[in-house]
Structure formats: C-alpha cells, structure tokens
Amino acid sequence: xxxxxxxxxxxxxxxxxxxxxxxxxxxxxxxxxxxxGDCFGRIRYRKICELDGQAVTEHEIxxxxxxxxxxxxxxxxxxxxxxxxxxxxxxxxxxxxxxxRIDPRQIxxxxxxxxxxxxxxxxKPYVLLVQALSRRLQVAVVKFSSRGDRERLGMLRPYGDVLxxxxxxxxxxIRSPAGLPAPQADLGEDEIAAALDLIDAxxxxxxxxxxxxxxxxAQALARLIDAKVHDRSLDLExxxxxxxxxxxxxxxxxxxxxxxxxxxxxx
Numbered sequence: 001x002x003x004x005x006x007x008x009x010x011x012x013x014x015x016x017x018x019x020x021x022x023x024x025x026x027x028x029x030x031x032x033x034x035x036x037g038d039c040f041g042r043i044r045y046r047k048i049c050e051l052d053g054q055a056v057t058e059h060e061i062x063x064x065x066x067x068x069x070x071x072x073x074x075x076x077x078x079x080x081x082x083x084x085x086x087x088x089x090x091x092x093x094x095x096x097x098x099x100x101r102i103d104p105r106q107i108x109x110x111x112x113x114x115x116x117x118x119x120x121x122x123x124k125p126y127v128l129l130v131q132a133l134s135r136r137l138q139v140a141v142v143k144f145s146s147r148g149d150r151e152r153l154g155m156l157r158p159y160g161d162v163l164x165x166x167x168x169x170x171x172x173x174i175r176s177p178a179g180l181p182a183p184q185a186d187l188g189e190d191e192i193a194a195a196l197d198l199i200d201a202x203x204x205x206x207x208x209x210x211x212x213x214x215x216x217x218a219q220a221l222a223r224l225i226d227a228k229v230h231d232r233s234l235d236l237e238x239x240x241x242x243x244x245x246x247x248x249x250x251x252x253x254x255x256x257x258x259x260x261x262x263x264x265x266x267x
Contacts, residue, residue, distance in 0.1 A: 002115070006089040008129065008142070008156070015125040016117025017091070022164060023111050028221045083145075091165070093156070095141040102139070102155060105174050108167035115162070130158045141168070194254035201261035211264075 002018035032043040046055045063080065064072040091114075116126040133140060133156075140156040142165070153168035204210055227234035 003112070006091065008091045008093060010093050010125070010129055013125050015129055016119060016122035017114040017126070017163070018117065019165070020113045020115050022113045026215060026218065028218055028225070091142045091144040091154070093140050093142050096136070096138050097141065098137065099139045099157065102168070103174065106169045107155065108169055110167035112165045113162055114165050130161060130163060134158045191250055191254065194251060194258065197258045198254055198261065201258050
C-alpha cells in the first residue's frame with residue numbers, strides 16, 4: 001500500500017511515482033509486561049487529555065498549534081492535506097550533485113522506494129531519470145511533503161532499476177563540532193602508509209561481501225526465547241569480550257592487523 005502518490009518534477013518533465021517504505025523492523029520485537037505476581041499482562045499506553053483527564057480514542061485525536069499565550073489553534077487533517085505547498089503532491093528536484101558532497105550527518109533514517117506510476121506513459125520519464133542519474137553517478141536533492149507533514153529535504157538516487165528516497169535533515173538541524181577537543185599527534189609517513197594498507201585490506205565492493213555482518217543480538221534473543229518456550233536450559237554466559245592489547249608499537253599493531261585482514265580473506 002503506497003504511503004503517498006504524486007510525481008517528481010524534473011524540469012518540465014513530470015514523473016508519476018508512489019512512495020513505498022524501503023525498510024522493515026529487523027529485530028525480534030519485545031513487549032513491556034507486568035511482572036508482579038507473574039502476571040505478564042501486556043502494558044498498554046493510554047492517551048489522556050490533560051484538561052479533563054479522560055482517555056481518548058484515535059478518532060478523537062487531531063493536531064493543533066500552541067500560541068505563546070497557550071491558546072491552541074486546531075488544524076484538521078483536511079486543512080493540513082491542502083496546504084498551498086508546491087511539494088504537497090510533487091517531489092521537487094532542486095539540485096543534482098555527487099553523493100559525497102552531502103554531509104553524512106544530514107542523512108536521516110527514513111528510506112523509501114519510489115515506484116513508477118501505473119500509467120504506461122509514466123514509465124519512460126521514470127526510466128529516463130534513473131538512467132540519467134546513474135550515468136552521471138550523482139544524486140538529486142529534492143523537497144517533498146507527504147500526508148500533511150512538514151516540507152522536508154530528500155536525497156533521490158538510483159538503486160538498480162528503481163529510485164530510492166532518503167530523508168535529509170535541514171541545515172539548522174545539524175550541530176557544529178566546534179568546541180570538541182581536536183587531538184594532536186605526530187605521524188610518520190610509514191605509519192600513514194600502514195594505515196592505508198589496512199584500509200585496502202578491509203575494502204569490500206558491497207556490504208554483502210562482509211562475512212560476519214549479522215545481527216548477533218537477534219540470533220541470541222531467538223535462541224533464548226526458543227529455550228524458554230521449550231523449557232530448556234541455555235548458557236547465558238556471554239562470550240569473552242575481545243579486548244585490544246595495550247598499544248605499545250603502533251607500526252607493529254598496524255602491520256599485524258594488515259596480515260590478519262589479508263589472512264581472513266585467504267590472501
């Protein structure tokens with residue numbers, strides 16, 4: 001089910017699209033439960049009106065803006081959905097640049113697929129935009145708004161034959177590192193070269209090439225739940241944490257790390 005439908009404004013070209021979530025919860029969900037007396041009933045949160053103290057249902061909840069005086073200005077969903085925004089039904093392409101030029105701090109957690117519109121005429125401009133961005137190895141900066149939400153920034157990039165939209169934070173939402181202590185150290189060229197060797201030895205073409213990129217927490221949690229369901233004992237002792245040896249010789253540590261990384265890859 002699409003979260004939103006509209007189009008991408010690419011100059012005078014209109015690209016019909018639908019917004020579909022691109023991520024899913026990855027860990028085993030846990031609930032809050034009442035532990036007193038081995039009750040284990042689910043803990044539920046109720047939404048309470050602060051004026052009359054009454055619990056309210058979802059259809060009784062709306063949105064409003066609080067004035068400095070404390071007065072609430074109610075805003076209906078219909079009013080928010082029909083704000084006079086160019087981006088209410090349009091993802092507006094405002095710039096194109098290499099992905100490396102975007103501050104990583106601005107990239108938010110929200111990620112979406114932009115599916116091509118169902119009309120046959122919408123396929124050609126969609127494919128055109130995907131191929132144009134792919135050939136230039138660039139991403140598009142866009143502005144968008146959905147479901148009465150605030151206007152947001154986004155990064156539009158090709159992923160295979162489809163488009164992916166990542167939410168971006170506005171510049172005023174990013175903190176400056178000013179004030180953080182800047183470490184100082186004298187490095188030799190041989191140490192820098194060894195660090196570069198280690199980076200090269202750890203380089204991969206994609207996340208799929210990293211051998212141990214699994215969620216060990218989810219695996220351990222699943223084993224624990226299975227053991228409790230079947231009334232089996234389970235060794236709950238965590239594995240010994242790998243502690244780095246005291247750094248005595250930086251060059252020796254770097255070289256050993258390079259050798260270990262290469263050996264793990266069969267080199």
